[in-house]
Amino acid sequence: MINKKEAIISVENLCLSYGSYKVLEKVSFEVEKGSCMVVMGGSGCGKSTLLKSMIGLLDPKEGRISYKSQDLLSVKKSHRQKLLSEFGVLFQGGALWSSMTVLENICLPLECHTSLSTAEIEDMGRYKMSLVGLSGFEDFYPAQISGGMRKRAGIARAMALDPEVLFFDEPSSGLDPVNSKRLDDLINELKTNLEVTFVVVTHELASIFEIADDSVFLDPQKKTLVAKGDPKSLLNQTENQQLQDFLRRQT
Amino acid sequence: MSDDAKGKKTFRQDQPVHPSLHFEISSSQAVCHFTGDWNISTGGDLESVNQTWHSFFDQELAVNQIKLKVHNQVNWDSRLVAFISSKKKVLLKNGIEVDGDFPEKLNKLIDLRSDHVESTKDSSVSRVSGSFLDWWEPFCHRFSSPLNFLGAWIISLLMLPLLKTQMRIRDLITECRQCGAAALPIVTLISFLTGLTMAFVGSVQLEKFNAKIYIADLVCLAMVREMGALMVGIIMAGRTGASFAAEIGSMKLNEELDSLRTFGLSPMEFLVLPRTLALLIMTPMLTIYADIVGMLGGLTVGTQIMDFSVSHYIEQTQASISGMWEVFSGLLKSLAFGLIIGLVGCFKGLHTGNSSVSLGRSVTSTVVTAVTMIVVTDAVFEIIFSALELR
Numbered sequence A: 001m002i003n004k005k006e007a008i009i010s011v012e013n014l015c016l017s018y019g020s021y022k023v024l025e026k027v028s029f030e031v032e033k034g035s036c037m038v039v040m041g042g043s044g045c046g047k048s049t050l051l052k053s054m055i056g057l058l059d060p061k062e063g064r065i066s067y068k069s070q071d072l073l074s075v076k077k078s079h080r081q082k083l084l085s086e087f088g089v090l091f092q093g094g095a096l097w098s099s100m101t102v103l104e105n106i107c108l109p110l111e112c113h114t115s116l117s118t119a120e121i122e123d124m125g126r127y128k129m130s131l132v133g134l135s136g137f138e139d140f141y142p143a144q145i146s147g148g149m150r151k152r153a154g155i156a157r158a159m160a161l162d163p164e165v166l167f168f169d170e171p172s173s174g175l176d177p178v179n180s181k182r183l184d185d186l187i188n189e190l191k192t193n194l195e196v197t198f199v200v201v202t203h204e205l206a207s208i209f210e211i212a213d214d215s216v217f218l219d220p221q222k223k224t225l226v227a228k229g230d231p232k233s234l235l236n237q238t239e240n241q242q243l244q245d246f247l248r249r250q251t
Numbered sequence B: 001m002s003d004d005a006k007g008k009k010t011f012r013q014d015q016p017v018h019p020s021l022h023f024e025i026s027s028s029q030a031v032c033h034f035t036g037d038w039n040i041s042t043g044g045d046l047e048s049v050n051q052t053w054h055s056f057f058d059q060e061l062a063v064n065q066i067k068l069k070v071h072n073q074v075n076w077d078s079r080l081v082a083f084i085s086s087k088k089k090v091l092l093k094n095g096i097e098v099d100g101d102f103p104e105k106l107n108k109l110i111d112l113r114s115d116h117v118e119s120t121k122d123s124s125v126s127r128v129s130g131s132f133l134d135w136w137e138p139f140c141h142r143f144s145s146p147l148n149f150l151g152a153w154i155i156s157l158l159m160l161p162l163l164k165t166q167m168r169i170r171d172l173i174t175e176c177r178q179c180g181a182a183a184l185p186i187v188t189l190i191s192f193l194t195g196l197t198m199a200f201v202g203s204v205q206l207e208k209f210n211a212k213i214y215i216a217d218l219v220c221l222a223m224v225r226e227m228g229a230l231m232v233g234i235i236m237a238g239r240t241g242a243s244f245a246a247e248i249g250s251m252k253l254n255e256e257l258d259s260l261r262t263f264g265l266s267p268m269e270f271l272v273l274p275r276t277l278a279l280l281i282m283t284p285m286l287t288i289y290a291d292i293v294g295m296l297g298g299l300t301v302g303t304q305i306m307d308f309s310v311s312h313y314i315e316q317t318q319a320s321i322s323g324m325w326e327v328f329s330g331l332l333k334s335l336a337f338g339l340i341i342g343l344v345g346c347f348k349g350l351h352t353g354n355s356s357v358s359l360g361r362s363v364t365s366t367v368v369t370a371v372t373m374i375v376v377t378d379a380v381f382e383i384i385f386s387a388l389e390l391r
């Protein structure tokens, strides 16, 4: 493969389905290390499903997903678990553990996977919360904070273990423009300074152009990937009407 | 005057008119006039309207252009919008040109409807032909998934002594408090009343044989061997089993289980193990407690109604227990009941579907399954005990 940079994740010929209901077919793309890949597409086209299969929660019908050139689906289970632990994930609904406070949510992964002292773990948790602007809400339960705050807490938890790859499912939905911009800046900072790789599902055009180095566009009718590339260059590629509508916010 | 009353004034006072339409035809151009009140609140069905509509198009096959006219005095809301837009879609599909003469606002609303994304659910689904697989796979799944669950549970239990577990002691303690200490009031009430009731019922029979003091034996043996464990089991099934299923099930709905997995935390070790262990520890303890409280219930009847002295009753109770085996047999049962309740609750929780309906179903089925299994297991224990001549 001729690539400027090494591909950290590569997806080949992926077919996904729920029972007998096909969601996506023959999806192939690569994510470069230290880049931000944006997954775009209309509502219900299978973006969350694609993300779930990439983090090993949904076994695909066909196809290969490899991470650091190791096939995630065929490696031994314990090794697979080890590879997957280098991922951080934000679910579309936040998926915070509702029986724990926000701070405990963020500290739990640290408690289970590191041997740091409790005090240090708490410090780390507080630091991650401040990164997403949630300082002062450490002792609130997920049910006591707003939807946008839950999203941000989910982002902080995804970053808890300093993962190499971060998967965000619609991180900026429910966020006000200021926090949304702060999140974009955070993504860009982490990307350039720590070489974190991002796979982000988002509908927000402003943030797509801000953060994306590469993108894939999924089509619910054809049930596959119809375009890929830097969204700025996709703007000039006029054959695909749906993509143009999406990127220019037309109907 | 309040705003409410002012608003009402603007509404028409006269009776609403049932929606209707009629056609006018000239050469190949037809006009459809909408009259009446096309409001959701007008009510009634559109059967006659639909009939007029269809019979017109059945008769006038030559029509290839139609004008839909809504007069300004017609009252309408989204009922009319929905009617017109669905009819328009069919007409266009059949190659009939549709021209609208609508009030400006209505026109805009009709244009808003977009049907460009049609569900493709059926057309592209590839189904395995033949219904055998449709039936066979869920059938196998019904049996294999509880076994898989049990196997995984046993493995994670065996890992426990090796200290290779993700279970947190903190969770175990919280669960123990939740299903043990927090259940004390209800266990007290139920087992006290059970002992009391048995004493009342028994006393009537024993009086006939002039053997009233054996009431102490009756209550003690029944509680220790049977009722203590059974009552605690049923209380725990309704209280703790249901809450396990609801807790884990709603975590599944919320994708919380998925997020546990992404952090490499197994729901089995992290959620199921502390809950089942807590029940295994607490059910026998609660059973001992229920035995004692039940005997106190018997004692109350014995001393207050039947006029035995407290010491006489207690001596008789002590004499009735021939050995510790009587107590242990009850505890053995309660251990089995605790295991059943914990496993059933957690299994049903983990296997909840993706809707709140199925969550409710899981909780109900946890209680039903657990209570049934408890009663059956109880009977099996008694049969085994008597076959081995342990009773």
Ligand SMILES: Nc1ncnc2c1ncn2[C@@H]1O[C@H](COP(=O)(O)OP(=O)(O)OP(=O)(O)O)[C@@H](O)[C@H]1O
Binding pocket: A018, A021, A023, A041, A042, A043, A044, A045, A046, A047, A048, A049, A050, A092, B354
């Ligand atoms: N658990 C499920 N069981 C069955 N079908 C599902 C399930 N989850 C999603 N689907 C189907 O899969 C398709 C894709 O869903 P998905 O959630 O991946 O969409 P999405 O692109 O993330 O949409 P959105 O932008 O609204 O989040 C949908 O058509 C949906 O009907």
Ligand SMILES: [Mg+2]
Binding pocket: A047, A048, A049, A092, A169
């Ligand atoms: Mg989604």
